[in-house]
Amino acid sequence: MNPRAWKLLHLISDGGFHSGEALAKQLGVSRATVFNDLASVADEGVQLQRIRGRGYRLAGGWQPLDKNEIECCLGAAASRFQIEILQQAASSNTELLRRLNVPGGTVMAVELQTAGRGRIGRTWHSGLGNALTFSLLWRFDCGLNVLSGLSLAVGVAILRTLNRYKATGVGLKWPNDILTAHGKLGGVLIEAQGDMYGPSLVVIGIGINCSLPMTIAQSINQPAVALDGICAAPPERNQLLAALLQELAEVLHEFSVSGFAVMRAEWEQYHAQQNLPIQLQMPDGTVVSGVARGVSDSGELILETAQGIRQYNAGEVGARS
Numbered sequence: 176m177n178p179r180a181w182k183l184l185h186l187i188s189d190g191g192f193h194s195g196e197a198l199a200k201q202l203g204v205s206r207a208t209v210f211n212d213l214a215s216v217a218d219e220g221v222q223l224q225r226i227r228g229r230g231y232r233l234a235g236g237w238q239p240l241d242k243n244e245i246e247c248c249l250g251a252a253a254s255r256f257q258i259e260i261l262q263q264a265a266s267s268n269t270e271l272l273r274r275l276n277v278p279g280g281t282v283m284a285v286e287l288q289t290a291g292r293g294r295i296g297r298t299w300h301s302g303l304g305n306a307l308t309f310s311l312l313w314r315f316d317c318g319l320n321v322l323s324g325l326s327l328a329v330g331v332a333i334l335r336t337l338n339r340y341k342a343t344g345v346g347l348k349w350p351n352d353i354l355t356a357h358g359k360l361g362g363v364l365i366e367a368q369g370d371m372y373g374p375s376l377v378v379i380g381i382g383i384n385c386s387l388p389m390t391i392a393q394s395i396n397q398p399a400v401a402l403d404g405i406c407a408a409p410p411e412r413n414q415l416l417a418a419l420l421q422e423l424a425e426v427l428h429e430f431s432v433s434g435f436a437v438m439r440a441e442w443e444q445y446h447a448q449q450n451l452p453i454q455l456q457m458p459d460g461t462v463v464s465g466v467a468r469g470v471s472d473s474g475e476l477i478l479e480t481a482q483g484i485r486q487y488n489a490g491e492v493g494a495r496s
């Protein structure tokens with residue numbers, strides 16, 4: 176989307192009708208330019224209506240990410256974070272990984288990710304305003320060798336947040352997919368840098384579907400769900416980001432003091448496949464079958480296999496067919 180399209184989006188964000196003529200006048204461009212720019216906005220998955228004689232309207236309006244609003248919702252925790260909002264970027268993780276000299280607690284939230292990245296080289300698809308996509312840079316005194324389990328701890332922070340909003344039927348799939356029985360709600364991509372024995376830093380990227388317009392649902396190559404389908408009163412994105420940051424600050428502190436072990440039982444409570452038969456596809460393509468018996472103190476998946484109890488720190492979990 177070009178900068179003028181962003182301006183137009185802000186001008187019509189109230190959800191009311193705006194005539195093409197008035198918009199064109201406000202920006203000093205032709206009505207055809209307004210038409211083309213708003214078509215590029217609609218391509219990103221927002222519900223734009225155009226009604227002859229009345230003009231353009233964003234069904235449901237659009238609430239932009241807003242730094243002040245997020246800081247206000249954060250309350251006392253606001254001092255722990257430096258928040259930056261980007262309108263458009265390939266990926267918030269990539270963007271933050273370019274700025275590794277920023278302080279711990281730096282948050283980069285992106286309105287429109289054009290090349291969102293997932294675990295194991297996958298793509299994360301989201302549109303304009305339908306998802307919360309952000310990354311948090313966090314610094315640890317410890318080395319990379321003690322960070323195993325961190326990605327599960329992040330899952331715990333996300334579930335604690337979703338519980339605040341009474342999201343129904345949501346759980347975790349090892350290591351940290353957020354899902355319901357009907358599909359995936361969100362995911363976490365953690366990228367670490369530093370020394371084996373410290374200090375280290377991580378960029379924690381989180382994507383959560385807030386709504387799922389048809390165009391976005393079609394671009395996702397697996398069943399997906401959104402918050403507006405599982406919460407009676409879904410939070411808007413600024414509130415959700417603030418709540419996630421509060422829970423992350425708490426969990427990351429607990430993690431640096433005591434490690435993942437103190438959250439292990441809670442993680443297992445949220446584990447969608449606890450005591451269920453699953454298959455684990457290993458990076459080398461082999462598949463291990465067994466019953467998921469939870470996780471170890473350092474976050475490995477525990478499987479009861481025909482050969483006995485085994486622990487795994489890599490692989491992709493699927494249901495047993």
Ligand code: BTN
Pocket residue numbers: 265266267268269288290291292293294295297299307308309310352361362363364379380381382383
């Ligand atoms: C996965 O499920 O495989 C992880 C998805 C992680 C997506 C988030 S969106 C914000 C951050 N930026 C990215 O490019 N990816 C993560």
